[in-house]
Amino acid sequence: MNKIAVVGAGISGLSMANYLEKHKIDYHIYERRKKRDLAGHGFLIPQEGMDYLSQIIEPELLLKQGNFLKKYIQYSHTGRILAEKNLENVFAISRHSLIDLLTQNISPEKIIYEETIGLEEHDGKLKFSDGADIDADIIVISDGSRSRIRNNLFKDETMKAVRESEVVNIIRNKEIADSIENDFIKFHHEEGGLTFGILKLSDDTVLWYSQFDNEKYMINECSAENLRKYMLEVFENWHPLVSSIIQKSDYKNVHLWRVYELEKLNRFYKNNIVFIGDAAHPLIPFTSQGVTSALKDSFTLTKYLVEENNMEHAFKKYEAERKPEIEVHINNGRTLLEQFLLPINLQTQNILPISYK
Numbered sequence: 001m002n003k004i005a006v007v008g009a010g011i012s013g014l015s016m017a018n019y020l021e022k023h024k025i026d027y028h029i030y031e032r033r034k035k036r037d038l039a040g041h042g043f044l045i046p047q048e049g050m051d052y053l054s055q056i057i058e059p060e061l062l063l064k065q066g067n068f069l070k071k072y073i074q075y076s077h078t079g080r081i082l083a084e085k086n087l088e089n090v091f092a093i094s095r096h097s098l099i100d101l102l103t104q105n106i107s108p109e110k111i112i113y114e115e116t117i118g119l120e121e122h123d124g125k126l127k128f129s130d131g132a133d134i135d136a137d138i139i140v141i142s143d144g145s146r147s148r149i150r151n152n153l154f155k156d157e158t159m160k161a162v163r164e165s166e167v168v169n170i171i172r173n174k175e176i177a178d179s180i181e182n183d184f185i186k187f188h189h190e191e192g193g194l195t196f197g198i199l200k201l202s203d204d205t206v207l208w209y210s211q212f213d214n215e216k217y218m219i220n221e222c223s224a225e226n227l228r229k230y231m232l233e234v235f236e237n238w239h240p241l242v243s244s245i246i247q248k249s250d251y252k253n254v255h256l257w258r259v260y261e262l263e264k265l266n267r268f269y270k271n272n273i274v275f276i277g278d279a280a281h282p283l284i285p286f287t288s289q290g291v292t293s294a295l296k297d298s299f300t301l302t303k304y305l306v307e308e309n310n311m312e313h314a315f316k317k318y319e320a321e322r323k324p325e326i327e328v329h330i331n332n333g334r335t336l337l338e339q340f341l342l343p344i345n346l347q348t349q350n351i352l353p354i355s356y357k
């Protein structure tokens with residue numbers, strides 16, 4: 001079997017490594033960040049994602065690190081109940097915990113941290129930071145939604161900013177965690193374009209996030225303290241649960257996300273380079289399908305690498321299987337975004353913040 005290099009140790013790169021490991025295929029992963037340097041946010045993972053995850057991580061280990069959510073409750077910003085829905089096996093986990101679990105099965109010499117891979121424009125080859133060529137037959141690119149490698153390889157791609165930004169925070173606070181039980185609670189401003197979601201990651205850990213229509217709310221890169229002030233101001237007259245969480249939160253893990261999408265998907269491969277996860281297809285957060293799609297990409301690509309003798313056939317089958325499903329999630333994401341921007345009395349579609357095929 002060919003020697004494989006994987007670029008990026010996020011969810012897609014690490015899950016790829018886990019599937020390769022299962023099939024005893026030789027690989028190395030190269031990651032730009034430091035080992036412990038993990039930005040904090042969390043994921044909602046629907047049942048299908050859990051099925052793929054449990055093939056590479058013991059389900060008991062997953063359960064220790066995250067939490068199944070029981071019910072989705074949608075409120076107006078003042079606390080009027082808009083809708084309720086029981087959730088079936090929707091799991092919540094922090095990115096940090098999931099990355100730790102996915103790293104456990106990989107021997108340390110197979111992950112090289114603090115190594116940024118780049119595409120040399122003049123010869124179209126992928127290189128290490130010291131300029132040496134990557135010695136691999138297949139190079140799997142999983143360097144995230146704003147992939148530089150993809151952007152250099154597909155010069156005509158257009159990346160555009162999405163009319164939504166997110167502030168995400170993970171806090172340790174048992175009192176708040178107890179008060180929300182296992183519900184996934186989301187408050188929506190009556191006029192649309194602003195939400196506040198809360199969910200429990202463990203007995204004492206809560207993730208909250210707010211989604212902003214960034215044309216209405218000018219939310220800029222700033223210090224954690226200024227972000228806190230801004231959040232207090234914007235959410236001042238909301239339900240007391242929201243304002244008290246904003247007030248009681250520690251902001252050391254707070255993160256401001258700007259969301260981008262590709263105007264049109266590229267091919268998922270070129271020559272011996274193949275893309276998985278957000279690098280192949282950025283998905284907007286409304287879909288909650290980023291992790292599941294990353295897992296399915298790495299599972300499917302590994303399956304065809306094992307089944308097919310010819311690399312190009314394997315890549316072709318991988319793309320043919322994955323692209324149509326991704327296009328469904330992209331379209332669902334755009335619909336969810338349109339709904340989010342509308343006043344709540346005009347929102348008509350699926351109330352769940354998850355895209356299903």
Ligand SMILES: Cc1cc2nc3c(=O)[nH]c(=O)nc-3n(C[C@H](O)[C@H](O)[C@H](O)COP(=O)(O)OP(=O)(O)OC[C@H]3O[C@@H](n4cnc5c(N)ncnc54)[C@H](O)[C@@H]3O)c2cc1C
Pocket residue numbers: 007008009010011012013030031032033041042043044045115116117118142143144145148166168257276277278279285288289290291292294
């Ligand atoms: C606000 C927000 C909320 C989200 N919520 C959810 C959710 O609820 N559920 C869900 O399923 N998904 C969610 N997602 C999406 C999810 O985070 C991603 O889809 C998922 O993490 C898969 O990412 P990835 O591994 O492809 O890329 P990333 O997680 O971006 O990982 C890319 C890795 O590549 C490394 N890298 C980058 N460039 C290089 C280079 N040149 N050389 C070496 N290494 C490099 C980076 O350091 C990083 O570690 C959310 C995303 C956002 C922004």
